[in-house]
Amino acid sequence: MITQFGYKEGVIHWGEINLKKLAQDFDTPLFVYSVDEFLGRMKAISESAGYDHLLCFSLKSNSVLALLKEAAKRGFGADVVSLGELLVAERAGFLPSKIVFSGVGKSNGEIISANEKSILLLNIESESEYNFIKKLSAEQKINFGLSFRVKFEVQLEKLHPYLGVGKKDSKFGLEESIAFSLYEDAFKSGLPVSGIHFHLGSQIKDMEIFRRASELALDFIFRLKKHGINLTYVDVGGGLGLDYENLVEPSFSEYTSCFKPIADENYKIIFELGRAISAPSGILLTKIIRKKTSGGKKFFIVDAGMTEILRIPLYKAYQKVMPVEMNSKKEEQVSIVGPICENSDYIAQDIILPDLSEGDLLCILYAGAYTSTMLMNYNGRPHPAEVVIKGKEVFLARKRQSYDDLVARDL
């Protein structure tokens, strides 16, 4: 984290804010975000580029309006993948001219809405999608820039199988040769072709992957140029990974420098980053409900679980857990599990924590990305409240769901 976070007189504070007090005031489980961290990260990434670019925040990683509004106000852009996200981005105040829309299954209706709103780029992911846009152009003017999501052959084997989405046989994007012929057709048809898009995957820590994709993209762009097709934008997707274990910050300048060769050719780079901005901008507070030993294993059963932080069992992901209050020197090996009726409902397996009691609080770090956007009501669990810290101020950004909300859609 780039803002101050740590123990002050035995209790974790984020900036000026005492997390124990927050949990008492708003109850648990509770998502807590820092505006300073969120904007600080966006600014740091943007400043590290040093070339013409637009940083679009990926709404799928976090869509809390209070945070989005702060980014929109400062001129950042948004990356969306559905009409739902597009409407949220609009509500947050992002200019349509700073919104890019990707997604492998955009419906005709979603494409028409994107056109009505005149967004910056629509990243086309299939021939069928392109054919629909071409047909639409006969009936209405196309107001977004056309861009094709191209799959360059970059080695993604080291990534988690669910997170390396740029592989040739994945459902996403277009193979190079197909994309090339669609560019030619779109150009000949007089459609407003203005960009190219690639997104390799998420949680990428090896910068060589970005560098290689950048080289291949530039080569592709030069080939297009030889055919008279000139682009303005190169949307390099998202994917910058984080060290969830040691919390060592990635080098933003090393990341942005991967795309400098493209920027040096006078293309405007678009970043669609989510995790690297939002994960460290949020934490999840949870309370120990029960302590238990079974089969020689010690468990802390807490009031958050896979319904709040699905990414842990889904990707066998690791998220660091810290006690909110440090008042015991004795340590023990424990597993932190949720209250949900699934074996996969765990938060941490066999970790070392101080000797804690029922009622004590735990803080799950880097919980601002792909957590609240992936909430579930499974096992009749209302979504938790979400609060935002802004300087010395704290406010409720999203209220906790009520038990009535659980049946609100039933007729």
Ligand code: LLP
């Ligand atoms: N652009 C596109 C087209 C994407 O599909 C994604 C993420 C992003 C940008 C943002 O990627 P980021 O910078 O956040 O890596 N639920 C998983 C991550 C799924 C990522 C999906 N696509 C997790 O919790 O690790």
